[in-house]
Amino acid sequence: MSQRFRLTLEYDGRPFMGWQRQAHGPSVQQALETAIFEITGEDVAVHAAGRTDAGVHARAMTAHADIAKAIAPFRLMEAMNARLRMAGAAVAVLDCVPAPPDFHARFSCIGRSYTYRILCRRAPLTHQQGLVWRRPKPLDIEAMRAAAQHLVGRHDFTTFRHVHCQAASPVKTLDRLDVVEAEADWGREVHVHAAARSFLHHQVRSMVGALVMVGEGHSMPDAVKAALEARDRARLRLNAPPDGLWFTGAHYG
Structure with missing residues (x-):
């Protein structure tokens, strides 16, 4: 059974084609999903509160991901930041906490x-x-x-x-x-x-x-x-x- 994690993200939008994964260039979503795969070996989808366009930045974007591997939130955050830094991705995880199964970064947002x-x-x-x-x-x-x-x-x-x-x-x-x-x-x-x-x-x-x-x-x-x-x-x-x-x-x- 997987655990849902709520992430707070900061990123510089200049290197990215936007939030959403796409075939013709790097995206914030792809950078995060790649980092999680390298940590857990799991192909997961990271969902965000907003799908920012190319060149748009974020100071406190909320996102979530479901991970089956048993891992503490702080360890996941530290591991993701290490992987993102090694990849040269202009993305940082500012916070990571467990979230209830019905929480959705996009659809729960008011x-x-x-x-x-x-x-x-x-x-x-x-x-x-x-x-x-x-x-x-x-x-x-x-x-x-x-x-x-x-x-x-x-x-x-x-x-x-x-x-x-x-x-x-x-x-x-x-x-x-x-x-x-x-x-x-x-x-x-x-x-x-x-x-x-x-x-x-x-x-x-x-x-x-x-x-x-x-x-x-x-x-x-x-x-x-x-x-x-x-x-x-x-x-x-x-x-x-x-x-x-x-x-x-x-x-x-």
């Missing part, structure tokens, strides 16, 4: 949080390359906050949905979309914090792109409301890159 990092400076990026989205001009934080409030609540987010999104419905409830300023040694950062039960494919990146257009003065806050109500992807003028997107938390009842 809320997901993301943070998008924007760095405002003219100089090119060095050690922050791929970890933030650089914009050369200062952003109008208050205008971005006003625009963000048009998106909070239950809406049809067709405008902010990738054309290949496989979700059954474009209707989602956005619980939070906050815009805050953060000072860092390498420049002025603007963080967009988003929270919802679930998101559409590219929804956060699309919303951030629309907010940046407002913050740079290319459109007014009401333009975001008009784009939302149009339910037309063509109304989206800018889609933010994956670089600055971080999965920050999965929430369970």
Whole structure:
């Protein structure tokens, strides 16, 4: 009989084609499943709370795996980190605990949080390359906050949905979309914090792109409301890159 383990993961999304295992490049899921196989000799599936895209990072992704081999959670965590480190995989297991059989990292999740990092400076990026989205001009934080409030609540987010999104419905409830300023040694950062039960494919990146257009003065806050109500992807003028997107938390009842 197998034991279900709940994992908390951190990873740098730059080397990966995304979370999900795929034939044309490395994935976070594949790195974890390979590590477990090398430890236990078992082919297991690792399920995550969110399937992040290529280049998207995670600070606290929740995942689970079922393992038949008798192994203590701490030993499993240490062994996985050792294997991941030897493989050069930019993934770390931050925590590992036993989970009940009915726990599922994805389907038991009742809320997901993301943070998008924007760095405002003219100089090119060095050690922050791929970890933030650089914009050369200062952003109008208050205008971005006003625009963000048009998106909070239950809406049809067709405008902010990738054309290949496989979700059954474009209707989602956005619980939070906050815009805050953060000072860092390498420049002025603007963080967009988003929270919802679930998101559409590219929804956060699309919303951030629309907010940046407002913050740079290319459109007014009401333009975001008009784009939302149009339910037309063509109304989206800018889609933010994956670089600055971080999965920050999965929430369970």
